[in-house]
Amino acid sequence: MKVSIIGVTGYSGIELVRLLLQHPKVDIVSIHSHSQIGKDIDEYLPHLKQLLDLPLEPIDSTKIMERAELVFFATPSGISKEIATAFVEADFPIIDLSGDFRLKADGQYEKWYKNSSAPFDFLQNAHYGLADFYPEPSSKLIANPGCYATGSLLSLAPLVTQKLIETESIIVDAKSGLSGAGKNLSESSHFVNSNENMTLYKMNSHQHIPEIMQQLQRWDKKIPAIQFSTSLIPVTRGIFITTYARSKEKMTQSQLWDIYREFYQEKPFVRVQNQNCYPNLRQVIGSNFCDIGVAYNEVTNMITVVTVLDNLVKGAAGQAVHNLNHLAGWPETTGLKLVPIYP
Amino acid sequence: MKVSIIGVTGYSGIELVRLLLQHPKVDIVSIHSHSQIGKDIDEYLPHLKQLLDLPLEPIDSTKIMERAELVFFATPSGISKEIATAFVEADFPIIDLSGDFRLKADGQYEKWYKNSSAPFDFLQNAHYGLADFYPEPSSKLIANPGCYATGSLLSLAPLVTQKLIETESIIVDAKSGLSGAGKNLSESSHFVNSNENMTLYKMNSHQHIPEIMQQLQRWDKKIPAIQFSTSLIPVTRGIFITTYARSKEKMTQSQLWDIYREFYQEKPFVRVQNQNCYPNLRQVIGSNFCDIGVAYNEVTNMITVVTVLDNLVKGAAGQAVHNLNHLAGWPETTGLKLVPIYP
Amino acid sequence: MKVSIIGVTGYSGIELVRLLLQHPKVDIVSIHSHSQIGKDIDEYLPHLKQLLDLPLEPIDSTKIMERAELVFFATPSGISKEIATAFVEADFPIIDLSGDFRLKADGQYEKWYKNSSAPFDFLQNAHYGLADFYPEPSSKLIANPGCYATGSLLSLAPLVTQKLIETESIIVDAKSGLSGAGKNLSESSHFVNSNENMTLYKMNSHQHIPEIMQQLQRWDKKIPAIQFSTSLIPVTRGIFITTYARSKEKMTQSQLWDIYREFYQEKPFVRVQNQNCYPNLRQVIGSNFCDIGVAYNEVTNMITVVTVLDNLVKGAAGQAVHNLNHLAGWPETTGLKLVPIYP
């Protein structure tokens, strides 16, 4: 399948290149950007020298649709909705890695993204591609989930779908590496500010909150809200999420573990750890795995879920390829048998 | 005042040296260790060259009491209780940085430290030196609080003492740099394992849980338990604690902030941040400050407290000096006007 | 081809697993270690969960030769020479990643490794597998080059083979990440000691000095010695080498660049950078590339060569696979078209 990538110079776009170059069924036929037009990609991204011999092109939907069979939008939120129209009207397959097509309820995008949303029918039509759960996309416009949303939802899915927890008790304490903050220069991503440091940002206002709520309520309408925090830790890649929720009933550590193990045993990219084992961040980096460990506290009746994923793979480009595999009807692990890079 | 340090080669001991060398009222007269005996300290710790011209000596309580007026135990838990007897019996002032004299209830030390405790009357007699709250030590045997305990208690004090939160709702998600894991070599503190990584450890079993509970219940007997997690982040120094608790009543962000500001306005080492500002880890490193920011979430009725401190200063050596100042009757900031080292 | 890996739990062994799992012509049939025998590898290395379903076995040369067609030794120096005998005597193919079979001159191994060497005829028979230069191994016992040696030799090859520099003027200032120090716990690899730090180690005594000299003199007997330093920098992977040498003749920056570009244009794993561009360490991590930039200083008549490689790939497991490809007669890039992981 011939594909094009728009927004190839951002971190998600760069990672898409890495994954697609190793995908047996895909050829990248063109790459597109707002800047650096005409340059060979390796002048801008020297790690790609001798690996991708394509120039950076401007975004021309007609040309892209002539040459490719599917387009990835690895563009920032606010851009995807602007460039999607021509593709959507032509019913051309899109996998969008931004937040522009994820929120369905009227006014939610405006509220959380502080920007006007894509047309309402685009939002309704878009398929929310939580790839471990929806193997058959309902639309050719796929809204690839956010990194924090993916991790939070995979942490909570067994508990929420089976209604095992008190609905008001969910607290998600998420930590992310700096690549999650994107390639734009900012005070918070300046090495001297972020190295040896940790900061909580977007207190009670992160745009993944409504995305998580939308899906949780799809699983259980009674979940009223979640408490959700995001902090930056001084690593390049990776999301580490600690989720807390109170069990409705007393249980045991072993019962809790069985619930997770059974729930995920058919899902190739979710690895429930051995009992009483908790994943570390490094063990998934470079791969499409989401690793999960769970604990039950008899004293407080609280469940703790520890979840790790690579924000650029499982949280972005990897899940996009997973959705591509679903859309194309290939085995879901095609091109995604990535071994984590350790150490 | 002439002081001796036992356990000077551990991280807390090293930091005590740094602070005491800059303290205007103190002279270090001897330093003691289990190993490296006879060596000049700078052979072992080259950063101290030309700064502390003392040899490492074995631990001899008689000699120490002859030369010094107070002794610091910067020894690991399990050691302090072994070496304390002679000093306690002589009513010689001790500031112990380990966990050996913190827990008063029978059986608690055994349960959480997996070791036999100090004599019961030593435990009862010891003063729990949460220095911002107890300016007048009740005993010459001072149990200096743990780093996580200090941060958790300062996070919760305004809420718990004023009974503002639902008593079962407290969740503390604490993150620590690697110096908190001590200088003993281990898999988890091997650079290749901890760099670019994050790990949750001691799930539901950290020994600071009973220490925090003991003090919280001193403030409000109705607090039944807390959910408490500790994770390692790849920095050398610092503890970053995110605490969640549900407010009993609806309030506003501004009211919450006022509560904290007023509660801490007389305490020189606790800096409540400006409203809607949250501290980053780096802004306290090298200093005795504990910086706190607070948020109220109207949707969930949850309070989030973000607290940072330097585990080796406020969480160990700095608080020990603070307790020394209390014991000696000096102004509490004596020798502790340390400017954080930034960047 | 069926292969076995001895020493699979070391960093080179782990990386071999990653590369071989993605190699289209190879099956790993058994993995061997001195410890953890009987465990599934993913209990010990959780990142491999669901990827390599093999138990750790003891080292039994007969069994290995029955099941496999080639064996990798990813063992530390001093071990390989002990376990090699049975395989060598059976003329069974070995690719050894340690230093045990690299030095040919009598007494050199003893001098630099402080240990007795492998049998003299083994050393003479072994093929020094500098894979970019020797596509046809002269023996089934392949001594895979050291990481520093590989980088230093690739830095100097164009200058030394063409006799362009003053023979006494070579200075190699090499910097390595901590994975180069191996997985054994040590003071220098303790996070608190290595983070935010840099240290020069093995001053004038690194065991790669004779290895580099052996090959340089193979290219030009007149090179008498090199000045060679190694320092640890706080990164996990990667070697950054700055090499200095004085040009025999005045030249220009452009001429120097042409020399390198032409010299390496047929070598797929050496990427000479664009003129006046110098590689950064990150641009090769995860890949088998060695990237090189060169500068000529008109004032001092000195050439500076900046070279980067991933010590675990190009400096170990990747070059081992490269040698495997040579030995098996496959195209040299088979299984090695690894895209660097960036960011």
Place this chain on the structure above:
Amino acid sequence: MKVSIIGVTGYSGIELVRLLLQHPKVDIVSIHSHSQIGKDIDEYLPHLKQLLDLPLEPIDSTKIMERAELVFFATPSGISKEIATAFVEADFPIIDLSGDFRLKADGQYEKWYKNSSAPFDFLQNAHYGLADFYPEPSSKLIANPGCYATGSLLSLAPLVTQKLIETESIIVDAKSGLSGAGKNLSESSHFVNSNENMTLYKMNSHQHIPEIMQQLQRWDKKIPAIQFSTSLIPVTRGIFITTYARSKEKMTQSQLWDIYREFYQEKPFVRVQNQNCYPNLRQVIGSNFCDIGVAYNEVTNMITVVTVLDNLVKGAAGQAVHNLNHLAGWPETTGLKLVPIYP
């Protein structure tokens, strides 16, 4: 003494505040900046909360000279020369931390800084404040040396002043942490680009080259040039310099060490390490020390000097205070007995 700081929000300015707040003879009476005027400094730099209760003021030379007795310029190169005139004409004491007054030879500043220089007579009049060597400033306009220059000159002083090395053989391979690149946002100081990375920058063109040469030639006119490289390593603070030079005569390791030890024995801020010991970067951080280790290679006849310093202290603010002490006639260690912060 009452002092003002211009450029207080840059890293050198911030560090000056830290040092001067702990200096027993100095009061900071005003702080000045180009931006953030009117704000309290702790709104901008939260680590200073409750420590420095001064607003940021615009730069007004008349007002400064009314209130203060000396002014520090912690401004970038190119700014100092613009604001100096009024102070110089009033013969008001200035300690300038930028490069604007360091180079005396006509045209050198223009060539290396790509900017027009300060007036020629200002340059001639300025005192180059290499504080370990010049305790009696020749002028009230003090040009504080550059960080790399300080480290390189202290590395080479014993060899050059005593004419022990071949004059053409000097190679300086210097590595710096990111704070050396300043607080301006740039691609190279973006966390995602600099973390886990190393880069050589300003190949053969660093502006400290002429500064080093000027002083070396003051010591020995026969030094024709040096080969000098600068690379960024992923640490916040610190410079690690490896210097190579060929000895004129054969010597021994012990003789070399004696030369350094004797040369520096009276200088309180230069700590020659024990024989065969080499400093690590961390052992000086936060302090005004420059630590040096030396090795002699019998095979190559090369001397290797390993030198570390904190670029913001010894390489900037600390040396500025050292020069202040010289100018004021106070003991040179006044306010500078800073214990390195370790770990």
